[in-house]
Amino acid sequence: MMVNITRNQVKNIGxxxxxxxxxxxxxxxxxxxxxxxxxxxxxxxxxxxxxxPSALLKHELAYCLGQMQDKEAIPVLVHVLEDxxxxxxxxxxxAEALGAIGSSEVIQILEKFKNDPAIELAExxxxxxxxxxxxxxSNNLKSLQKNPxxxxxxxxxxxxxxxxxxxxxxxxxxxxxxxxxxxxxxxRNLQTSEAVRTLGTALKYGGSLFRHExxxxxxxxxxxxxxxxxxxxxxDETENEMVRHECAEALGAIATxxxxxxxxKFLEDSKRVVRESCEIALDMCEYETSPEFQYANTLLxx
Numbered sequence: 001m002m003v004n005i006t007r008n009q010v011k012n013i014g015x016x017x018x019x020x021x022x023x024x025x026x027x028x029x030x031x032x033x034x035x036x037x038x039x040x041x042x043x044x045x046x047x048x049x050x051x052x053p054s055a056l057l058k059h060e061l062a063y064c065l066g067q068m069q070d071k072e073a074i075p076v077l078v079h080v081l082e083d084x085x086x087x088x089x090x091x092x093x094x095a096e097a098l099g100a101i102g103s104s105e106v107i108q109i110l111e112k113f114k115n116d117p118a119i120e121l122a123e124x125x126x127x128x129x130x131x132x133x134x135x136x137x138s139n140n141l142k143s144l145q146k147n148p149x150x151x152x153x154x155x156x157x158x159x160x161x162x163x164x165x166x167x168x169x170x171x172x173x174x175x176x177x178x179x180x181x182x183x184x185x186x187x188r189n190l191q192t193s194e195a196v197r198t199l200g201t202a203l204k205y206g207g208s209l210f211r212h213e214x215x216x217x218x219x220x221x222x223x224x225x226x227x228x229x230x231x232x233x234x235x236d237e238t239e240n241e242m243v244r245h246e247c248a249e250a251l252g253a254i255a256t257x258x259x260x261x262x263x264x265k266f267l268e269d270s271k272r273v274v275r276e277s278c279e280i281a282l283d284m285c286e287y288e289t290s291p292e293f294q295y296a297n298t299l300l301x302x
Contacts (some may be wrong), residue, residue, distance in 0.1 A: 007041050010034065014045025020052070024276055025283035027057065035064040040072050047076045055087040056245065056276040062090060066097025067152050074101060078109050089242050089273065092124045092209070099128025100152040102135045120209045120242065123177060127154050130178040148189060149220050154213070155181035157189050167198045171205050180210065188217040193225055200229030203247075208240035215243060219250030227254060231262050237270070244269075245277040252281025260285050 016022060016030035031049075034042040046061050062080060065073040080086055080094040095113065098106045107129065114125040131154060146157060155178055160166060169175055169183035184202070187195040199221075202214045215233065218226040233239050234247040248266065251259040263278045263285070 005037055010037060010039075010041040010045060013037075014042075014048065017045060018048050018052075024054065024057065024279055028060065028280055028283070031057075031060060031064055035068055038068050038070060043068075043070065043073050043076065046073075050076070050080055050086075050090075054272070054276060055089050056273045056280070058086065058090040059093045059273075062093035062097045066093075066100035069101050069152060071101060071103055074098065074103060074106060077101075078106065081109065081113060088118045088120055089245075091118070092120050092242075095121060095124040095128050096154050099124075099131045099154055102132055104132060104136065107132060119207060123207065123209045124154075127178055127181060131155060146189060147185075148191070151220070153181075153185050155185060157186040158182050160186060161190060163187065163190065163192070163194055163198065166195075170198065170202055173206055177206075177210065180206070181213065184213065184217060188221060191221060191223075193223070196221055196223045196225045200226050203229050203233050203243075208242050212240070212242040212246045215246035215250050219246070219253040222254050224254060224256060227251065227256060227258060230254075231258075234262065234266060234274075241271045241273050244271065245273045248274060248277035248281045249284070252278075252284035255285040 013030050013033050017027050017034065019027070027049075031046065034045055043065065046065060049061050050058055052058055058080075062077060065077055077094045077097050081091050081098070083091070086094075095110065098110060110125045110129050110132075114122055114129060116122040116125070134156060147153065158166065166183045166186050170180055170187065172180065184199065187199055196218070199214055199218055203211055203218075205211070211233070215230060218230060230247045230250050234244050234251065236244070248263060251263055260282065263281050266278045267275060267282075269275045269278070
């Protein structure tokens with residue numbers, strides 16, 4: 001948590017987040033700032049934005065609360081999960097965030113929704129339950145330290161680095177979803193070109209929840225070999241908007257000229273969540289290619 005941050009300063013950042021007249025990219029930056037500050041005042045400001053009409057923003061609110069791993073966020077996330085007026089993409093992210101926090105106190109509420117009619121929500125609750133149960137075995141916690149991205153993932157990686165075995169699990173649509181997610185994050189952590197191609201192939205496998213997570217990890221990898229796979233899914237207007245939105249943001253993280261060109265083409269997409277994702281992704285491209293980012297990245301490699 002950052003030091004010497006007063007409640008009024010947090011409130012000021014929250015005011016930016018909750019100002020619907022500001023560009024979405026500015027509101028996202030305010031959100032990430034609150035996530036990094038952490039604490040009850042940041043959670044309070046984030047909670048205010050769950051009344052916003054943007055499903056993309058609300059989905060990101062829930063994601064950030066999960067990444068903060070603060071139990072004080074649990075009541076907020078439970079309320080969002082239970083609110084059937086919220087979009088499925090938002091409720092799914094709230095359930096995933098509860099799994100990321102990992103407290104056994106949320107098992108009952110996740111059990112309640114693991115058979116929800118919205119398959120993406122039901123599968124997320126099942127994954128969250130599996131993660132919490134896995135975390136309760138103390139020896140397992142060592143595996144969480146192997147994540148080179150420092151993200152709180154919905155499933156832990158396997159110990160295996162055998163790409164053939166991991167590919168077989170990942171692409172087996174009859175396999176347990178939690179095990180397929182474990183294979184997914186194992187392949188991501190290998191960071192090889194072959195792993196990227198395997199993950200790209202998986203964008204055509206499984207349900208929309210699985211495919212959207214595949215797109216997310218391809219964005220984390222920031223490997224140019226992922227670009228054709230991501231563009232193909234973004235262009236596919238029959239694809240679930242959860243998947244297309246995540247493909248757009250992954251392209252923003254990779255930030256090549258080709259990525260920028262395709263994102264600009266979808267700024268007027270018929271789906272709001274896709275349009276807004278392209279807007280945020282283009283802002284990510286601007287940051288990734290900025291001199292400030294390049295300098296910081298150089299310092300990290302010294």
